[in-house]
Amino acid sequence: MNVDQREMSLRQKLARLEAPPPWSLPTALLALLALFVCLTIVGPALAATVLGSTEPTPELLMLSWTLGMALCSAFVLASRRSNPASWQALKLRRGKQPLALALLYGVAIGLSLDLTIGLLAGHFLPVPAIIGLPDSAPATILLGAVLVVLAQPIAESLVFQALLLATLRARLGAWAGIFFTSALMIGLHLLVFFPALPEAYQLLWHGVVFPAVLAFAFCLLRVLADSSLAVILGRMGAGMIFLLTALTLGSA
Secondary structure, three states: OHHHHHHHHHHHHHHOOOOOOOOOHHHHHHHHHHHHHHHHHHHHHHHHHHHOOOOOOHHHHHHHHHHHHHHHHHHHHHHHHOOHHHHHHOOOOOOOOOHHHHHHHHHHHHHHHHHHHHHHHOOOOOOHHHOOHHHOOHHHHHHHHHHHHHHHHHHHHHHHHHHHHHHHHHHHOHHHHHHHHHHHHHHHHHHHHHHHOOOOOOHHHHHHHHHHHHHHHHHHHHHHHOOHHHHHHHHHHHHHHHHHHHHHHOOO
16 A cells, blocks of 8 residues: 555656746757757867868767757856746756765666667667777767766756756646657757767667657656756766766677
């Protein structure tokens, strides 16, 4: 009976809707568009300028995505910072769960993804952003670490769990908002990583399973913890696992 009550309480938490955020759906979608443009146009242009080459090497790709993620994060934070209500609604503060627990949650999600996808695919598949990393120079490995442990967790958490999830849940409903947010993240990964890595990219696992599970798991964390900061820390924990397993087991 106690177990049933706990399960019902969890379902109630996930089904409970927050107050609508002070930004509109077009505003949230604009952030998603900004992330896409930064990853596919602005970031690559800046990376090519820095490296003096447009050849799609691992260094260029990782620098492109790192710069793109950083620029989008700056855009989101600057645009929300000008409005106190919007800044507070981002919920970049400690929520209902200890932040250390959020980090461990991310580590568990990262390990589960690596294990599940590796078993189902028949061999280990590094996340798209750091394919080829073990064979790179130390500076490139450091760049990959910055990308998957810092830049990507912050940017994607801000766009998907902080902005889009709150808006879509208010408009579409508790669960529909989670699923639609996850679908948008799948779309972004397909549009960004597949064109850049057509030969190494595993469409089913990298394009669908990986972003779907990642988005869904951290949407749940955002709702349960009531904190975007918890999501960012959780994504950092998952990123550390992706980095360590890629370096340990090698590229696909």
